[in-house]
Amino acid sequence: MKLIKTSVFSAIITVIRIASGFVANKIVAIYTGPGGVALIGAFTNFISIALTFSNGAINNGVVKYASEYKDKEKKQKLLYSTSFKISLYCSLLFGPILIIFAKYLSDLVLTNEIYTNAIRVLGFSIVFYSLNSLLISILNGRHEIKMFTLVNTIGSIVGLLVTVVLVYLYKVNGALYALVLSQSIVFLITLILVVKSNWFSLSYFTQPFNKIIARKLWGFSLMAIITAIAVPVSQIVLRNLLIDKVSIQGAGYWQGMMKVSDGYLLLIVTSLSTYYLPKLASLKTDKELQKEIFNGYKIILPVVLLGCVVIYSLRFFIIKLLYTPTFISMESLFLWQLVGDFFKMAAWILSYLMLAKAMIKVFIITEIVFTLMYVALGYLFVNFCGLQGITIAFALNYLLYFVTMLFLFRKLIFKKFI
Incomplete structure (x- = not known):
């Protein structure tokens, strides 16, 4: 099955990315403590917003149409x-x-x-990130999974090396510059590898600007911009809430928990982005779509559930391994965060249909509604439950999001085919 094959390559990317990310996070935690982890988390959120705008937020659109135009060279050239x-x-x-x-x-x-x-340096180097994202999206859309894996693997290793060196030399400031500079270095490597590909030719990038394709990409840009603003801004708001209501150390514990969550889910997220988006975009009938969704649930959800159980069982060991003894209070966040992770992945398998089928209005409405709901629930539960309230809000928000996805796609999911 292609999903399993893609997941194997995704696993290679993920293991290296997780290892790189956790080693970098360990270095940051040792040298800066919970407060430094919280500050770097805030800057990461800002970078994700800036980098989305830097390439017009077209990545998902490029993946979709690169997959759709796979056998149409003329359209490929216009798209690229x-x-x-x-x-x-x-x-x-x-x-x-x-x-x-x-x-x-x-x-x-x-x-x-x-x-x-650090923001000024980001401004000077942002063009390299933009072009690197474009090339990676093209590789994804063309289903060149081996090259995609190689590029992402090298990117993770470079990011780790840059982070370790700069954090060791310059502490918090070093971590900030590492986040900014690593993508510029990775672009040069990506460019060299892509230029050597069999399909590469300058003619793919020198055709006239096509307004029809630009309009198609604009729909995906709008969806990506909403996500790029909503998710980081909500995290910034909630982080500031924790700093105000709990402490900056509490915000650091939450940031640490988010790192653990993002790390072990990276395999699933990478599989979804590298397999599901181009695959769902290429399917034409409801029967094919239903089969692909059910296959996803049969393979992905058991893996997520197993991951949640293992992570919760090893939570004390994980905290000591990835952070320092000062992060031990983070233990109280694991249960509800993992519950939220399970419903998040269950919902995302369905939500990729909105991207693949360019359901722009529905995507934007649900994204805004559930971002606002997350912030509102965060304020409610933090005020009543303290630090743990932030993960309770996360779990409840994604449970409601999953139920909403089931409702939106009920005709597809529960339709019987002869």
């Missing part, structure tokens, strides 16, 4: 050329904005001027 121009223009426009307004953005979004110079 138009995407290249969008990525280049957006990054050249957005980079100077970051440079000029770095101090203002640092104060406004992150309430601390410590990020000012």
Whole structure:
């Protein structure tokens, strides 16, 4: 089965990425403590917003249409050329904005001027991230899983090395610059590998700008922009809530918990993004879609459930391994976070249909509604339950999101085919 094959390659990416991320996080925790982990988490959220705007938020659109046009060379060339121009223009426009307004953005979004110079460096280097994202999206859409795996693996290793060196030398500031600089280095490696591919030709990137394709990509841009704003901003708001209501150490524990959660789920998320989006985009009938969704549930949900049980059972060991003894209070966050993770993955298997079938309005509405609900639930449960309330809010929000996905796609899921 292609899902299993893709998952194997995804596992290679994931193991290296998880190991790299956890080693980097361990270094950050040792040298900066819970407070430093919270600050770096905030900057990571800001970067994810900035980087989305830097390439016009077209990544998912490129994956979909690169898969759809796989056997149509002329359309491929128009897609790649138009995407290249969008990525280049957006990054050249957005980079100077970051440079000029770095101090203002640092104060406004992150309430601390410590990020000012790092934001300026991001502004200078953002074009490289933009083009790197485009090339990786093309590889994904073309189903070149081996090359995709190689590029992501090298990226993870480079990110780890840069982080270790800079954190050792410059502590918190080093971690900030590592987040910014690693993508620029990775772009050069990605470019070299892609240029050597059998299909590569400059003609794929030098065709005229195509307005029809640009309009198609715009729908995906809108969805990605909503997500890029909603998710990090909600985390910034909730992190500031924890700092205010609990402590900066409490915010650091939550950030640490999120790192653990994101790390072990990375295999599933990578499989979904590398397999499901292009696969669902290529399917035409409801019967094919239903079969693919059910296969996903049969393979993915048992793995997620097993992962949740193992992570919860080993939570004390994980905290000591990945962080320091000062993070032991993080243990209280595991149960509800893992419950939320399970429903999150159950919902995401269905929600990828919205991306694959360009259900723009439905995607945007659900994204906004459940982001606002997460923040509202966060305020409610943190006020009543303290630090643990943030993960209770997370679990309840994704349970409701899963139920909503079941309702939206009920006709497809429960339809009987002869």
